[in-house]
Amino acid sequence: MSFSALFFVKGLGGRRLLNVVETTRAGVQVLSFAGKIDARTLGEFEAGIQDVVTRGDARLVLDLSDVPFISSAGFGVLMSVIDGIREQGGDLKIAAVPSEVYRIFELLEFNQVFEFYDGIEQAVAAFDA
């Protein structure tokens, strides 16, 4: 596993709102976000994904274990990026989603478009399955 990048959005008083740490596992880029994804942070959420995709790394796992809240703005970002990723021959798999957030993914039937995994390792392994 290699560490690749770290950036964040700062709120008032320098408090971090959305962090992302990028690691590489078995040739798959794992983006571990931490914070709430809403209308304020959606730009950073999208940039965090697009920065990796524009480098040509299209095999992505989103680790959402430290994301306790996603509004419709965040769901829209996922819809906006997925086709571009797949056109590059890659995919975006979603891992370790907190139960309340996953309930909303289910409500919106996102499993029609995305694969969900309980853990990061399972999501990474699914690329070679």
Next chain:
Amino acid sequence: MGQPEECATICIDSEFDQIGRARDFVEAIARRIPMSEPEIYDMVLAVDEAVTNVIEHAYGGLRGRTVELLAEYAADHFTIIITHHGASFDPSGHQDPVMKEHLAQRRVGGLGLYLMRQLMDLIEYGVNSNGAQQIRMVKYRQTPC
């Protein structure tokens, strides 16, 4: 529907930076009642979507306007009333998406109102006696005290 036992209000500026305050306000009151984790999450997300829509659409993204939230709860339900002075909204012109088609078309918007309708038991849009726009949302508790 039981009579309200207590109510609280908060007023935020029409900025996305402030939406977290609205969420925290609703969550703090809901935890005092208390309500279940799914019920709390549903209300917090519905409020986020409603306030985001007010800032983005009713106020057109203009800063310096106000959004007032009133939360009142009774034994069997929790009510949130959002008051603003922006443009009115007619929800009857917005049908719920068919999710299979919505997802197939990779549509990035149009889920906020759908989520509000799915997560809350009642949503009403209206005008109060002062001419301000109001959104009234009600969530019934699964386990009344």
